[in-house]
Amino acid sequence: MRASRLVSILLLLQARGRMTARALADEFEVSIRTIYRDIDDLSASGVPVYADRGRDGGFQLLDGYTTRLTGMTPAEAESLFLSGLEGPAAALGLAESTAAARRKLLAALPSARRADASRVAARFHLDPVDWYRTASDLAFLPQLAAAVWGAERIRIRYESWSGIADRTLAPLGLVLKAGTWYLVAIGSSVPRTYRVDAIRALEATGERFERPTDFDLAVHWAASVRAFEASLYHGTARIRLSPLGMDRLSVLAAAAIAMARATASAPDAMGWVDAEIPIESTDHAARELLKLGTEVEVLEPVALRDAMRGIADALAARYGG
Template sequence: MRASRLLSLLMLLQTRGRMTARELAAELEVSVRTVYRDVEALHAAGVPLYGDAGPSGGYRLLDGYRTRLTGLTPGEAESLFLAGMPGAAAELGLGAVVAAAQLKLMAALPAELRDRAGRIRERFHLDAPTWYHGADETPHLAAAAGAVWDERRLEIRYRRWKAPQEVVRTLEPYGLVLKAGRWYLIARGGRHIRTYRVSQILELRALPQSFERPADFDLAAHWNGALEEFEARLHRGEAVIRLSPHGMERLPDMGRPALLRAAEATAEPPGPDGWTRVTVPVESHRHALSEFLRFGLDLEVVAPAELRDLMAETARSLARRYETPG
């Protein structure tokens, strides 16, 4: 445990430069006294580490000193290769960079960790797109990523679902999100931060003007909040349904987290026939119809009456269509 903490302290100073004992203690979640002891231990091991007194003082490494990554545990070394997204990196134009970085990391690892990390790449593969949907065509992704990184304004011609379908927008790009094989650009246009599907960008031009990205903007928190708002706007109604045991098993295949969470929260104990009654959110009766028909005989709509009647009429129409003439 202490060896891992000493390495973490060393890496903090190597990546951030000068840090006070209090700052190091906060990062490592230990006491200031423990930091003092750890610094003494590094000194004794020959690490060129020294401290300056005073309000602007702190600890830092001798200029030019770099440590090798020999302190990685087997799990840490494996996770570095498991966490990469080669497909996504290639789409961003960084495939060669990621490959070169992994080669350098492999060269720096001891032989035992090198073998373990190599086996990760042979045994695990990340395929981001969902079933039945390929990844989007995103010819402007690399340019958008460059503008995000360089904090440059963008002008895009964008295709949206409502009229007018094609619009021109000047944006301040804050970040990119990859979800289920689809890339989304998070950007400010005017007073609002909005989400743009990168595959729907018809033209993109990086502008010479730069912008200052808000220091407190949290991309992951914004994305999660946007998803919650989207689901709240989308699901304006609800339906009571009954599901067979097989239907309950198929619920996760719907790919709708809100629906699955609602079903788990409202599920009643199965009846004598094994069927379970749940209440789930729906967007509209027509949209619910298309979703529920996928369950076939494993689902029954109980309420609302309008949706139940729509399901029944659809079933009768299907039966008439498939009746054998004569």
């Protein structure tokens, strides 16, 4: 365990440059004192690692030093082939590079492990596109990836729910979620999210920008998702569900499923339960609850109950003849 940590510290310093003792301790979930001992052992073994003191100090390797550690455990090698990212890599314009990297990795593995790694790649596959959907139009994705890598400003024509607008952006990262690609970029102020398939035109400006040093794409995305999901719902509805209705909850949004199950009362004599669900708007909630047919009854709010009655009356009039 400790030997593995020493190797990992060496590789981290090689990849990231200077790192503080606190950052290393957080990375490996150990104490700062343990990191100091590890650095001393690395230095004693001949690794040219040194410390800079002060507020901006930390540990780093001597300029020009690189390690040629090529040993990989079987699990590490197999996990790389398990990633299954050929589709996204191709969309980013990296299909040839990904294939070349796989070939080199196979060549570097011991012969006894090559068959295992190839078998993993042949038996597991990632398909990020949802059922009954085709992949989005990603014509601009390779250009966006190049702009992200090169920290280059772009001009786009973007179509949103409010119309089409021209914007100049500093692209910070790309995210693939549920089969849809999103661009995270700064316009005039804070980072915002743009669907890649809603971009109608793109032009590279040739102008570089400085990435915010404290920007973390994964942290930003997680916070954005939480904020977006919270902003969708503006109220709750109280409903009754039959036993079959409870079984068919999966047709609703994940937030509605979770709240309904968490708030469900004890079943009555007929097996029906009272529960609550979050709602975006009266119209949207009515459309969603129609998926449950006669296995649901809205109790509150009155506006939603009236909307369901109106839809039922319209259906009865249409099919009454």
